[in-house]
Amino acid sequence: QRLVGGTLRNIVGALEQYDK
Structure with a gap:
């Protein structure tokens, strides 16, 4: 699944x- 990566x-x- 690409949902986790997204x-x-x-x-x-x-x-x-x-952090900015």
Whole structure:
């Protein structure tokens, strides 16, 4: 399933925005 990968990428993107 690619849903898990998409969610993981979404979390990484959110974390990157948080770090910014």
